[in-house]
Structures are given as C-alpha cells and as structure tokens.
Amino acid sequence: GENVEQHPSTLSVQEGDSAVIKCTYSDSASNYFPWYKQELGKGPQLIIDIRSNVGEKKDQRIAVTLNKTAKHFSLHITETQPEDSAVYFCAASNNNDMRFGAGTRLTVKP
Amino acid sequence: NAGVTQTPKFQVLKTGQSMTLQCAQDMNHNSMYWYRQDPGMGLRLIYYSASEGTTDKGEVPNGYNVSRLNKREFSLRLESAAPSQTSVYFCASSATGTVLFAFGSGTRLTVV
Numbered sequence: 001g002e003n004v005e006q007h008p009s010t011l012s013v014q015e016g017d018s019a020v021i022k023c024t025y026s027d028s029a030s031n032y033f034p035w036y037k038q039e040l041g042k043g044p045q046l047i048i049d050i051r052s053n054v055g056e057k058k059d060q061r062i063a064v065t066l067n068k069t070a071k072h073f074s075l076h077i078t079e080t081q082p083e084d085s086a087v088y089f090c091a092a093s094n095n096n097d098m099r100f101g102a103g104t105r106l107t108v109k110p
Numbered sequence: 111n112a113g114v115t116q117t118p119k120f121q122v123l124k125t126g127q128s129m130t131l132q133c134a135q136d137m138n139h140n141s142m143y144w145y146r147q148d149p150g151m152g153l154r155l156i157y158y159s160a161s162e163g164t165t166d167k168g169e170v171p172n173g174y175n176v177s178r179l180n181k182r183e184f185s186l187r188l189e190s191a192a193p194s195q196t197s198v199y200f201c202a203s204s205a206t207g208t209v210l211f212a213f214g215s216g217t218r219l220t221v222v
Binding site: 001004006009034036041042043044045046049089098099100101102103 | 114150151152153154155169200202210211213214215216
C-alpha cells in the first residue's frame with residue numbers, strides 16, 4: 001500500500017518568513033494530494049490540494065508543488081502569520097485509499 | 111449545516127469496557143471513514159464505508175467494529191477496550207468519486 005513520509009516533524013519560523021513542508025509517497029498510482037491544517041482541539045481541515053496532472057497550485061499565501069517523477073510534493077506558506085501555527089498533514093490518495101503523513105507542527109513566532 | 115458531528119468529545123474507559131463512538135454527517139455523502147490519530151503517526155484508517163450497507167477494513171481494524179446505520183450515520187465500537195486504543199478518533203465523510211474529506215472534531219479516548 002501507499003506510504004507517505006513527511007518532513008520536518010516540527011518547524012519554527014519568524015512571522016513574515018516562509019515555511020516549507022515536504023512529503024514523499026511510494027505508490028506511483030496515487031493521483032490526489034491534499035494538505036490539511038489541524039488546529040488544537042479540532043479536526044483536520046482541507047487547505048489546498050493538487051491532482052497528478054498539475055505541477056503547481058497557488059491560493060493566496062499557500063502553494064503546493066508536485067514532482068511526479070520523484071514522487072514528492074511540498075507545501076509552501078509565504079508571509080507567515082501567528083494564525084498559521086498548527087499541525088499540517090499531507091496525504092496521498094488513489095481513489096478511496098488515502099494515506100496521511102505523520103504531520104508537521106508549525107509554530108510562527110510573532 | 112453542521113457537517114460531520116462526533117459524540118462524545120471525551121471519554122475515559124477502564125480496560126475491558128465497551129463503548130460506541132457515534133458519527134453523523136448532513137452533507138449527503140456516500141462514503142464515511144473512521145481514523146485514529148496518535149502522536150508521530152498521523153491519521154490511520156480503521157474502517158471505511160464506501161456506501162450505505164457496505165463496510166471495509168482499513169490499516170488498523172483489529173479491536174474495532176463498525177456499523178453503517180444509514181446514509182448519515184457510521185458508528186465505531188470498541189468491544190473490550192485496551193490501553194493501546196487510547197487515541198483521538200476522527201470520523202470523516204466524502205462524496206462518491208472524490209476524496210475531498212470533511213472531518214469531525216474528534217473524540218479523545220483514554221483507556222486506563
């Protein structure tokens with residue numbers, strides 16, 4: 001089955017800096033790659049996603065890139081703000097089989 | 111719309127006790143899922159139901175049973191709780207043909 005690895009496990013940045021979280025996956029059949037943000041005491045919420053026929057997607061300060069050949073994808077957050085502090089999960093999916101990374105705890109220091 | 115609603119939010123069980131975690135969604139989604147979240151391990155799929163009347167095992171099904179009661183509701187049962195089942199449990203749902211998950215807010219279960 002699919003195996004998703006996520007790095008780093010913790011990330012601390014200064015407000016206004018950029019943050020990058022990287023994931024690799026093992027199953028070349030995976031075709032959908034979402035990113036979730038989980039705030040304390042809440043369930044994960046989808047923040048951005050990318051499909052295998054696209055190399056990059058942007059939504060305001062958030063962007064995701066996908067390299068299918070290397071089987072890795074990354075989340076980029078620019079101009080970070082304290083409210084970006086949360087745990088971020090990547091995932092890779094082939095139809096109904098969704099596998100998650102272990103998560104990255106991002107702390108944005110004011 | 112409430113989205114995905116889980117009850118209870120917190121529960122403490124003694125080893126060997128049983129309990130049922132409830133999940134309901136009001137988005138008319140066909141697929142529903144139960145995940146557990148443990149530190150450093152992300153979310154792992156316990157069971158899922160692709161449609162009303164069907165259930166399938168995920169990555170970590172041992173010690174659990176599920177019931178897809180109707181299209182809205184999907185429950186997770188622990189028949190004899192063990193300390194290894196201490197975790198945060200999340201229910202999720204998605205529309206057929208998509209993996210755009212909506213998650214509930216979680217149930218924090220402690221087994222002592």
